[in-house]
Amino acid sequence: MFRNFKTVERIVFGRGCFNQLDEILSEQRKGKTSSVVFLVDDAFESKPLKNRVPVHEQDMLIWVSVDDEPKTRYVDQLTAQVSDAMRAAGLEKPCGVIGIGGGSTMDLAKAVSLMLTNPGSSADYQGWDLIKKPAVYHAAVPTLSGTGAEVSRTTVLTGPEKKLGINSDYTVFDQVVLDPELISGAPADQRFYTGMDCFIHCIESLTGTYLNAFSQAYGEKALGLCRNVFLEDHPDNDDMLMMASFFGGMSIAYSQVGVCHALSYGLSFVLGLHHGIGNSIAFDYLEEFYPEGVAEFRDMMEKQGIDLPRGVVSDATEAQIEKMVDVALILEPLWENALGKDWSKIMTRERIRDLYQKM
Amino acid sequence: MFRNFKTVERIVFGRGCFNQLDEILSEQRKGKTSSVVFLVDDAFESKPLKNRVPVHEQDMLIWVSVDDEPKTRYVDQLTAQVSDAMRAAGLEKPCGVIGIGGGSTMDLAKAVSLMLTNPGSSADYQGWDLIKKPAVYHAAVPTLSGTGAEVSRTTVLTGPEKKLGINSDYTVFDQVVLDPELISGAPADQRFYTGMDCFIHCIESLTGTYLNAFSQAYGEKALGLCRNVFLEDHPDNDDMLMMASFFGGMSIAYSQVGVCHALSYGLSFVLGLHHGIGNSIAFDYLEEFYPEGVAEFRDMMEKQGIDLPRGVVSDATEAQIEKMVDVALILEPLWENALGKDWSKIMTRERIRDLYQKM
DSSP states (O other): OOOEEEOOSEEEESTTGGGGHHHHHHTGGGSSOOOEEEEEEGGGGGSGGGGGSOOOTTOEEEEEOOSSOOBHHHHHHHHHHHHHHHHHTTOSSOSEEEEEESHHHHHHHHHHHHHTTSOSOGGGGOEESOOOSOOOOEEEEESSOSSOTTTOSOOEEEOSSOEEEEEOGGGSOSEEEEOGGGGTTSOHHHHHHHHHHHHHHHHHHHTSSSOOHHHHHHHHHHHHHHHHHHHSOOTTHHHHHHHHHHHHHHHGGGOOOOHHHHHHHHHHHHHOOOHHHHHHHHHTTOTTTOHHHHHHHHHHHHHHTOOOOOOTTTTOOHHHHHHHHHHHHHOHHHHHHHHOTTHHHHSOHHHHHHHHHHO | OOOOEEOOSEEEESTTGGGGHHHHHHTGGGSSOOOEEEEEEGGGGGSGGGGGSOOOTTOEEEEEOOSSOOBHHHHHHHHHHHHHHHHHTTOSSOSEEEEEESHHHHHHHHHHHHHTTSOSOGGGGOEESOOOSOOOOEEEEESSOSSOTTTOSOOEEEOSSOEEEEEOGGGSOSEEEEOGGGGTTSOHHHHHHHHHHHHHHHHHHHTSSSOOHHHHHHHHHHHHHHHHHHHSOOTTHHHHHHHHHHHHHHHGGGOOOOHHHHHHHHHHHHHOOOHHHHHHHHHTTOTTTOHHHHHHHHHHHHHHTOOOOOOTTTTOOHHHHHHHHHHHHHOHHHHHHHHOTTHHHHSOHHHHHHHHHHO
16 A cells, blocks of 8 residues: 655745735635634744735734744644634634744644644644544745655644654645745754755655655655755755755655654654754764765765754753653654664664763 | 646555555545546557456446547547436536546546536637636546656647647646556557657756746756666666656646747647657757757667657648648747747747758
């Protein structure tokens, strides 16, 4: 059985295409309700983009904080905030939820759009195909590129028990607006770490056991674009990075990430490290698994003048390290992709502990 | 304004995934009607694939002839045949139209699915965005790769006046089933000419004036895969060719084909040449426009042992050549993409005539 892959139905790409968002949303406003909810990274509260968000009178604009990675509690709180406001206005639901920001903001938009139609807490749906009802129409406007959140079927959430995505066809955005101009203002280190998310998941998927020609075609091109962006100098680096992220996300259709992502989830859950930097920290210690990829990653760090944090685990308690190991070990498909069916003989608790203790 | 590109919503890729078609269609059978119409290239009437088409009692299987390229008259006739059968069964419409075959068969499936919901003749809709109502659910199962018909927003038809596609977001398939096993049995020359459709439209789009990073990423990878397939030997050539076709089709989102496709339309309209071979014949005389592409094309012909037909225009009458020029000149976006805004100063009727007379 091969996955019948659900794609994003509408894609607009181009410098300045953010200006088309209002027109795109006008189609959605024609139904029972015309209220749109914009979830926007609060980093833009003091930036010119603020005044370009096409907010109508009946809409909600919520500045979201992504200082922490998205938590199920935060998703539930945002969902309640939207539901309460809709109820107060005599409406059932908004006609759309639009995420404007990086991977965390996009994941919040996905999760809120799902939770507006599915009862309970978002923590109940962490896993694979647990969502029963289609989400409210939801669209993404990335302002950072690399995660692939704009095309993936997951929204990665940190819950009370685990860091795990809501993986569902209903999670996939209905629309993405890919405007390379929006990513040009990101801080250099954030841009790098987010870009490395793409680079690393390409290395993991291309060397994994799950790969087929579909994912290989997307993964190879995404990897090539990462090399263009981080090892060379091109005037259209932003355009290329945006495409790398998109292709990297598509490559996951028939592949999986691997050792680095599994370890990075543990770092994020216990130490609160953001996904991109967590990946980068872990990857630097994975030469035995990905020798060429790690060498290239170090070239990219050097070329981009990035100074990777060291010793992030040194202050962790014994219990914290054990929890990291637990979180990493849950992610069986990632280990199987990286190391084959007998992965658990190769990747013991002890070996994972040793890796964490180096970081 | 950038096009808000409509994608195929569901894609399944993998060796043997054709076996999943019945399950995929079961979702569609749950509505008002459960009748599916299969349009299958009649080349399979005597092949084992015949017995693998998941035809239920209430379904129609129509063997379609693609000896000629799809004509509007044939589309209208097939549409009437389906409508009559549905009416006789007390049904309004089928719940799906499935095309199993190469580009021509896929285009017939697209066109019939559109004409089941839009009144009049398919010739009325040749052009851009003339379709008013969504099509019946339609899916593609390619058995030849290269045209990109599985992902494009056009169905190319030969009408009484012109060869021109029905270009519409509604034309796009709802589902594609990409099973590389299905293309392995195609005759070598047909495989080559269809593959060259992909190679040539990549060359045309990558050297054109319309290109952006989205189309470039898809086009470059498609071109690389064509090189893998036609200049090297790989055990998974079929998988790669299928992906090349898919990527080549996606690359057209923000680009256009060029000189070769424009000339090839004239050859097809007047002489009835199939699109792939028409492209190949024309391309071989376009060294002045695409020097590197033509050199590589010749290497591919040599490596694949292909003997290109020559002198196909030599018996054409004066009136026929004039008509070819007319058909080619209608395609303004193609010329503009290839030669820029002032294309009509560069590409005179005389120059097009001269090119045709060489072929």
